[in-house]
Amino acid sequence: VEHLVLHEKHRGHESMHMEMFFILIATLVVAQILLVQWRKYYFQSYQTATLLGMWIVPVFLCLKLSWHRFLYVWSVFSVITGLMTYWATRKPLAGTTPRRVYTWFLLCYKMSYALGIAGYLVMMGALFGLSILFMVKPNVAMDFGLVLLFYGLYFGVVARDFAEVCSDKMASHIGYYTKTGMPTRKLDEGVCAVCGQPIVRQDEDEDGVSNGAEKVVVLNCAHS
Template identity: 50%
Template sequence: MDLHRPIDPNKTYEELTSEEKLRYDHQKLHELHKGHESMHLHMVMILLVTLIVAQFIVLEWKKRHYRSYASFTMVAMWTIPVLMSIKNHWVRFLVVWTIFTLCTGLVIRKCCVKPINVTTPRLVYKWFYLIYKLSCFLGVFGYILMMLTFLGINLLFGHKPQAWMDISLMLLFYGLYFGVLGRDVAEYCTDKLAASIGYYTQEGIPTRQLESDVCAVCGNKLLVGVDEEGVLGESD
């Protein structure tokens, strides 16, 4: 399909065919951005400089004060997107965020209870392993959908590329956001577990001599081998 082919100016938008509407929208987009090349160049340069400087600052902060860095980034990632969603009325994200927060909050609460229940470590593993799997699936599916859009597969179904790109970007965002947030919260929970059970020294987590099929935290038998993939089923 030639998206730059002229459209009959005597037709209204409602009279256009689906193919002509695609061409019309594409040409309108180019008209809106006509003459903005220099402005776009300045915006890109400012963005690149800002990213480089910010990256240097963040790396130094992470290197020198990791605990404050980890706590700040976790809280910021957990709160800033939801505040933006409330402001812009993004109901879908608010619903997903609320479900994630309630479930993760329950896991964090169990990690903070003393004494630690013997099933808590497995609960922590199961929950964050599930988050990891779902995040990977959403990210990969969103990426594949984006590549299909770039290849023009959406035109075979008569769909606009904007619709497919919106879905793919949304899936990529959900996968990346909850994947990174889940990783940070998992690290926080493991620190809490290690501190609560007294399994900690100034040099870090000490070594222990255990059987290869025994969990070093709860002392229960492992359901899978050391080199096998974990499971999410019942383990008590």
């Protein structure tokens, strides 16, 4: 009887459900088109909005769901990244700032890459039953792999966007690069375009021992 009453109550809702489905599909298509156009014509505001959204929105979700582990990792990442961003936006730019910023975001890239690969391998191992060899239940291994994969993707994307912002700011402050107009400085030979300090090339003696200077990387465009 209750089953018949339930069917009678929801009679005629099939058409409404179909309309909701089409509305959802149309909304997704229109939203995607608007996002593409926004990124194409107003990239600066698009980058800022998406970066702030990816950086802040997960925090509210984790606070609501009491995922404290992510909040701890996010807090450490945010403090260090915020400090790097602060240094990169200062005028005048300190000569050691580019090295610090590059080192931090390179570390973030390597760690994110490693976490993503590790998460993928753990998930594949759980799917093929290899986790049982390590006395780990497949569902536990799958959850662990998803967490690693999420951490790698999330912090990798956020760190990449912050790195782009910092690199643009530093290049603009140094004076060799500007988005509009002509650069205010000319790059001399033997001067680092990143920090503005003289380049001391790394030489090796006959025994293969370095002289202590840093290694100079030459790009395809012949800049070093």
